[in-house]
Amino acid sequence: MDxxxxxxxxxxxxxxxxxxxxxxxxxxxAATLLTDDACIIKGVPDLRDTNTMIxxxxxxxxxADLENGIVSVSSLKKTxxxxxxxxxxxxxxxxxxxxPLLGKFKKAKVSLPGGCVIGVRPVDLHLKGIRALGTEVNVxxxxxxxxxxxxxxxxxYLGGVYGSSVxxxxxxxxxxxxxxxxxxxxxxxCEPEVExxxxxxxxxxxxxxxxxxxxxxxxxxxxxHGASHTIIPDRIEAGTMMLAAxxxxxxxxxxxxFYKHLGALIDRLEEAGALMTKTENTIHMRYRGxxxxxxxxxxPYPGFPTDMQAQMMSLMSVTPGISVITEKIYPDRFMHVAExxxxxxxxxxxxxHAIVEGREELSGAPVMASDLRASACLVLAGLAxxxxxxxxxxxxxxxxxxxxxxxxxxxxxxxxxxxx
Ligand code: EPZ
Numbered sequence: 001m002d003x004x005x006x007x008x009x010x011x012x013x014x015x016x017x018x019x020x021x022x023x024x025x026x027x028x029x030a031a032t033l034l035t036d037d038a039c040i041i042k043g044v045p046d047l048r049d050t051n052t053m054i055x056x057x058x059x060x061x062x063x064a065d066l067e068n069g070i071v072s073v074s075s076l077k078k079t080x081x082x083x084x085x086x087x088x089x090x091x092x093x094x095x096x097x098x099x100p101l102l103g104k105f106k107k108a109k110v111s112l113p114g115g116c117v118i119g120v121r122p123v124d125l126h127l128k129g130i131r132a133l134g135t136e137v138n139v140x141x142x143x144x145x146x147x148x149x150x151x152x153x154x155x156x157y158l159g160g161v162y163g164s165s166v167x168x169x170x171x172x173x174x175x176x177x178x179x180x181x182x183x184x185x186x187x188x189x190c191e192p193e194v195e196x197x198x199x200x201x202x203x204x205x206x207x208x209x210x211x212x213x214x215x216x217x218x219x220x221x222x223x224x225h226g227a228s229h230t231i232i233p234d235r236i237e238a239g240t241m242m243l244a245a246x247x248x249x250x251x252x253x254x255x256x257x258f259y260k261h262l263g264a265l266i267d268r269l270e271e272a273g274a275l276m277t278k279t280e281n282t283i284h285m286r287y288r289g290x291x292x293x294x295x296x297x298x299x300p301y302p303g304f305p306t307d308m309q310a311q312m313m314s315l316m317s318v319t320p321g322i323s324v325i326t327e328k329i330y331p332d333r334f335m336h337v338a339e340x341x342x343x344x345x346x347x348x349x350x351x352x353h354a355i356v357e358g359r360e361e362l363s364g365a366p367v368m369a370s371d372l373r374a375s376a377c378l379v380l381a382g383l384a385x386x387x388x389x390x391x392x393x394x395x396x397x398x399x400x401x402x403x404x405x406x407x408x409x410x411x412x413x414x415x416x417x418x419x420x
Pocket of ligand 1: 022023024026093119120121122123124125126127160161162163164165166167168189193306307329330372373400
């Protein structure tokens with residue numbers, strides 16, 4: 001296995017172009033199961049997770065290839081409707097093949113996704129939604145076995161203990177587009193990636209209104225045809241690069257970003273004293289002097305994204321003052337706290353809160369990545385720390401950031417790979 005080594009203390013300067021959004025492309029690739037026609041998906045990042053989803057599509061009978069950011073999907077042979085454990089267990093998002101398989105074939109056998117370090121990751125809302133559409137659901141030996149004589153539109157409240165669910169909204173939407181009659185999803189997830197999925201489904205002939213708001217209305221149709229679609233930029237990668245500029249006291253022009261997708265992050269950074277200039281699809285982040293500590297609560301979109309919580313913790317670790325970070329989506333999403341403390345951060349965990357006492361500077365150290373966004377947080381900390389940081393298990397980083405080290409190197413970072 002490789003580890004990433006960073007010599008910290010260098011101000012990052014220059015331009016970076018953001019890749020397509022991982023959390024949009026995964027459900028959109030799954031949505032190609034809803035038609036036998038060919039589909040072309042552009043702006044696809046070359047990531048572990050996108051390649052895992054391509055493998056799953058192939059295991060379900062599709063022909064799919066990623067070349068120069070473009071995935072072309074077509075139907076090879078009769079689709080089988082079994083998504084097996086060995087693939088689903090490597091990537092939880094594969095559970096979003098359930099909805100399209102049910103929508104198109106009225107049956108599906110999908111392995112229950114494992115939990116992961118950020119939380120138990122239940123699927124009760126997914127099952128509640130498809131049952132409401134008339135599906136018979138059994139859970140046997142780690143598989144969800146679903147079948148329906150006919151899918152009928154229904155009014156479904158999909159809010160859970162922690163608010164709306166992104167992939168549950170995706171799954172229910174992809175089952176409902178081919179159901180008979182009207183479906184209303186109440187307390188739907190409003191994330192831009194859910195909106196992007198809906199846009200792709202509409203291009204395939206689906207009738208959807210209200211996507212991007214808490215109430216989505218779907219009028220079932222009989223058939224969906226192939227379509228081509230370009231994935232929206234990855235707002236979490238963009239946010240991570242914005243923090244890279246601030247934590248290294250640098251100056252980065254971030255291209256291919258929709259700032260309207262980053263309202264909560266921009267609001268908190270401006271509250272902390274950061275100044276940035278924005279156009280339709282660029283954000284120029286320049287360090288303009290010491291920031292002040294702020295508090296963060298993660299919430300469903302448009303609230304502060306949980307996927308930026310760990311990265312923000314790195315920035316607050318070197319910002320004078322006390323910052324309280326409260327994780328309301330995944331209360332256990334704090335594996336990065338111990339690793340940051342190894343770098344001389346001063347962070348105390350109290351249940352769903354992390355109390356961060358900002359330090360003058362962090363010191364480089366050997367640390368271990370535990371999940372995708374924790375690995376991004378450790379990269380940011382390493383870029384700012386004095387001395388050398390080595391991050392092991394960086395396959396976590398490769399799941400969701402395309403060519404991260406090349407992008408950082410081009411911005412002046414001293415970053416390289418070594419064998420573990
Ligand atoms: C999506 O996961 C993202 N993944 C996650 O990004 C992201 O952190 C999460 O949404 C929240 O924004 C993809 O889109 C592939 P949820 P998802 O269902 O859909 C609870 C990353 O780093 N819940 O919106 O699986 C759940 O436990 C990843 O890119 C239920 O209770 O998350 C959590 O507390 C990590 N029952 C909350 O809802 C359910 O049936 C939100 O989870 C489903 C979820």
